[in-house]
Amino acid sequence: MNDSKYRxxxxxDEEQNRLLLMNLCEEPGYETYEAxxxxxxxDQTIKYMPDLIIxxxxxxxxxxxxxxxxxxxxxxxxxxxxxxxxxxxSRQDRLRGISKGADDFxxxxxxxxxxxxxxxxNIKLKKYHDFLKxxxxxxxxxxxxxxxxxxxxxxxxxxxxxxxxxxxxLAAEYKDGELGAHIxxxxxxxxxxxxxxxxxxxxxxxxxxxxxMHDIGKVGVPDSILLKSDPLTLEEWELxxxxxxxxxxxxxxxxxxxxxxxxxxxxxxxxxxxxxGYPHGLKGEDISLSxxxxxxxxxxxxxxxxxxxxxxxxxxKTVGIITKGDGRTVPKHFDPxxxxxxxxxxxxxxxxxxxxxxx
Numbered sequence: 407m408n409d410s411k412y413r414x415x416x417x418x419d420e421e422q423n424r425l426l427l428m429n430l431c432e433e434p435g436y437e438t439y440e441a442x443x444x445x446x447x448x449d450q451t452i453k454y455m456p457d458l459i460i461x462x463x464x465x466x467x468x469x470x471x472x473x474x475x476x477x478x479x480x481x482x483x484x485x486x487x488x489x490x491x492x493x494x495x496s497r498q499d500r501l502r503g504i505s506k507g508a509d510d511f512x513x514x515x516x517x518x519x520x521x522x523x524x525x526x527x528n529i530k531l532k533k534y535h536d537f538l539k540x541x542x543x544x545x546x547x548x549x550x551x552x553x554x555x556x557x558x559x560x561x562x563x564x565x566x567x568x569x570x571x572x573x574x575x576l577a578a579e580y581k582d583g584e585l586g587a588h589i590x591x592x593x594x595x596x597x598x599x600x601x602x603x604x605x606x607x608x609x610x611x612x613x614x615x616x617x618x619m620h621d622i623g624k625v626g627v628p629d630s631i632l633l634k635s636d637p638l639t640l641e642e643w644e645l646x647x648x649x650x651x652x653x654x655x656x657x658x659x660x661x662x663x664x665x666x667x668x669x670x671x672x673x674x675x676x677x678x679x680x681x682x683g684y685p686h687g688l689k690g691e692d693i694s695l696s697x698x699x700x701x702x703x704x705x706x707x708x709x710x711x712x713x714x715x716x717x718x719x720x721x722x723k724t725v726g727i728i729t730k731g732d733g734r735t736v737p738k739h740f741d742p743x744x745x746x747x748x749x750x751x752x753x754x755x756x757x758x759x760x761x762x763x764x765x
Contacts, residue, residue, distance in 0.1 A: 415454065423462070706752075
């Protein structure tokens, strides 16, 4: 911006002084505005946003010190340089002007050459401030763009990471005769229960992405056991139960929040509230919350699905078994709070099951 595009506001109650200063400023090409008192100076500043203000002190309504203080207190005008031009020449007056935020101080009657130099210097300061402001704006925009790109890259990596987990989990499910719809349903059931329990969004996201890994340990169980239609022998059942420990071992040692939760789900999703579950017979809140959520999600889906050893049950029968019991399954197996939320949301479970049926 050249000098002819810079604006200067002259605030003085004496018309002769205003005309003199305006002529001085207009000669090198500055654009000028005038104000007859402090309040008008404030109003004109906000209206025209000048690049420099030459402010008299002794003015009606609002004096120059007060006007300076108010302009320097406003975010939009505080960076505009103000030269106090006054006949008040005492040290106390100068200190007062500086304390109010004045950038420069000039005694009347003004030496025109000195005033011209002070105007030029303060305009340079304004130019420098405007440059920094624009530069910071550009930097902020660049940072914002790069942050956006980094966020997009992070989301792509995260999506690929989750997709990889999903694909690896499918390997275990295929061994058990299951398809991808099963783990999709488990994710959504678990998410619903976590939300109803009041868990934060991070926890809900983690359990949504971690719960499909609940049976990943089945990759270490022989197919002859997984696909057996007859009741398992005691020895076979002991081998089957080890899929919880195998799964936890597979997921051990990762720094990923998904895999950490996946490990605790794999290990505890067959533990029961009354201590009758496996592999460690944990009881109550010694069982991870994620495990207490997934056991109901998995139980509902298993009861509603056809297995080599059982037919599929309809929604009403499945809910009845979980909430009332059938001998093998009883309500005391489940965390009472999680069971309570299941009772409130079981219709959503039915809708999910029907929407994502096995093909």
